[in-house]
Amino acid sequence: MxxxxxxxxxxxxxxxxxxxxxxxxxxxxxxxxxxxxxxxxxxxxxxxxxxxxxxxxxxxxxxxxxxxxxxVEPRCTFFGQCGGCSLQHLAPDAQRRYKQRMLLEQLRRLGGVDPEQVLPTLEGPEWGYRRRARLGVKDVPRKGRVLVGFRERRTPYITDMTRCEVLVPQVGERLEALSELVGKLSVRARLPQIEVAAGDDDTALVLRHLDPFTPDDLGILRDFERETGFWIHLQPKGPDTVRPLSESAPALSYRLPAHDVEIRFRPTDFIQINRDINRAMIDQALEWLAPTPDDEVLDLFSGLGNFALPIARAGARVTAVEGEDGLVARGRDNAERNGLGERVDFHVANLFEDVSVFPWAQRDYRLAVLDPPRSGAHEIIPRLAAMGVERIVYVSCHPATLARDAGQLVNEAGYHLKAAGIMDMFPHTGHAEAMAVFERKG
Known part of the structure; x- marks a missing residue:
């Protein structure tokens, strides 16, 4: 029954x-x-x-x-159904106050620390800011169309949406065009994801396809490239299989004008989601570091050189360490392209393991930048004090692990929390990013 x-x-x-x-x-x-x-x-x-x-x-x-x-009235028609945003009904200033309060509460509760100074929140555009995203794709015959968008709130289903207000406009305003494109393909039921990556000048779409495209499919994709200006990349298996559809596809890049730096990246590489906040974040980091030509700076979780190259442009020597071989290779290439190859040394190392055997970890540094993933930098913190680091700028994508690491830095490693504040990297979401500055006591 x-x-x-x-x-x-x-x-x-x-x-x-x-x-x-x-x-x-x-x-x-x-x-x-x-x-x-x-x-x-x-x-x-x-x-x-x-x-x-x-x-x-x-x-x-x-x-x-x-x-x-x-x-406030949410701007997006699909707010409440789409799981991409959770705070469009809250005024932006109030969103930022809430995130700042959350950061300070977690620092106090999880780390047992309070910053000497609360930094002003770094603010940027509230709409059309998101230049990296993974969009789900689902052929739904009963709807007579292919759905392209973020997943629904609290379900595994793709939201039936026609536009997105937080994606860069060239993509957010063309979700229906992407739906129609996939609907024309023979593999429309075997194409689960489109990854979006936008540089300053060009935008790439990475199509994850579980079955091979037919010659007719490839013709449809080439027509779409010509009509829209997007550059399509094909991904039949893992990230290493990503290849451009067209041999003339340009390299993606973003510029840091204040530091005369341009960074190239692949469509599946990690870059900061929000261009304007990334620029402001780098400016604030360099202001706190104040590197001089006499300084040796350690950049951990360095990625493509987002911090290392601007620091080197300021005149310091930088040791940049990253765990992924491909990012390190592209970081070196970026340094050479910007004429900074002699000022930045890139190294591959797993920063979640003991690194004391590496020659770079046995040297002294006055300044350090940490930009770890959500899991934080717990394992590397004891080594920072051993290397004589006097000032640390810590960039966090997860305030809870920042709070945990802050407690370790202050209560075990001999630092004090000079300043901390929020970066509004993801407006209209509950996601908070933060920056903190630590200095050696005495």
Whole structure:
């Protein structure tokens, strides 16, 4: 006998806070904590429960009975359905205050530290900023079309969307064109992903295809290239199999005008999502480092040279260390192209393991930059003090691991937290990025 579907449970409550992912936090009459998508602090709302858990319930806001003064009308038609953004209903200034407060709370709670100075938030464009993305693709015969976009909130399905307000406009305004393109291909049911990578001058689309393209498919793709100006790359298997459709496809690149640097990258390479925030971030890092021609600077998790090359342009010598061979090779190439090959030494090393055996790790450095992934830089921190580093600029894509590492730097390695602040790299999302400055005590 089939189980009867239960009627949805609705709860009326006041919202007291925001969770780390941008959901409102309230309390049901039973006293149970409720996380509510679409609710803001200070509001009274009706929440429809989506998931019942032992510790808390999760739901979505059905009705706002008393709106917050900071509530705004979302710009995107698909907000609430698409999982790409969670804060479009909150005014941008309030989004930034929330992220700054979250950073300071995590530094205090997880690291047991407070910054001597809170840095002003680095701000940039609020729309059309995202130059890297992975879009899901799904052929849905019952809809009569191919869906191209981000996944729905809390489901594995692709959002049925026609545009995206946070993607760079040349892509965000052409989702329907991408849908129509895939719909013409013989492999439309075997093409699960389109990766977007936009440089300053050119935009690449990497098509992940599980079956080979036919000659007719390749003709359709070449026509699309000519009509749109996109450069299509094909990816039949892993990232190493990515190849341009056209032999004339240019290298992607972005410029750092304040430092007379241009960095080339491949469509699948990691680069910072937000061009304007990346430029401001580098400027702020160099302001704090204040490198001189006499300085030896250590750049860990260096990638393509995003920090190393501007620091070298300022006159210092840089030792840049990255764990991925391909990024190191392209970093060296970027240094040579910018006339900085003699001032930057690139090395390959796994920075999550003991690196003390490497000659570069046995030298002294006055300054260091850390730009680790979400997992942080826990393993390398003890080595920084051993190398005599006096000042560290730490760039973080995950405030929780920054807070953990800050506690280690301050309470174990002999540093103090000089300054910390938020970079609004991902407006309208709950994702926060941060920058912190540490100095050796005494």
């Amino acid at each position: 089939a189980r009867r579907k239960q009627a949805p449970v609705e709860m009326e409550m006041d919202i007291r806070d925001l969770a780390h992912d941008g959901r409102g936090v309230g309390q049901a009459e039973s006293g149970k904590t409720v996380f509510a998508h679409g609710a803001l602090p200070g509001e009274r709302v009706v929440v429809r429960r989506e998931k019942k858990r032992r510790e808390l319930d999760e739901g979505v806001t059905e009705t706002v009975l008393r709106p917050s003064e900071e509530r």
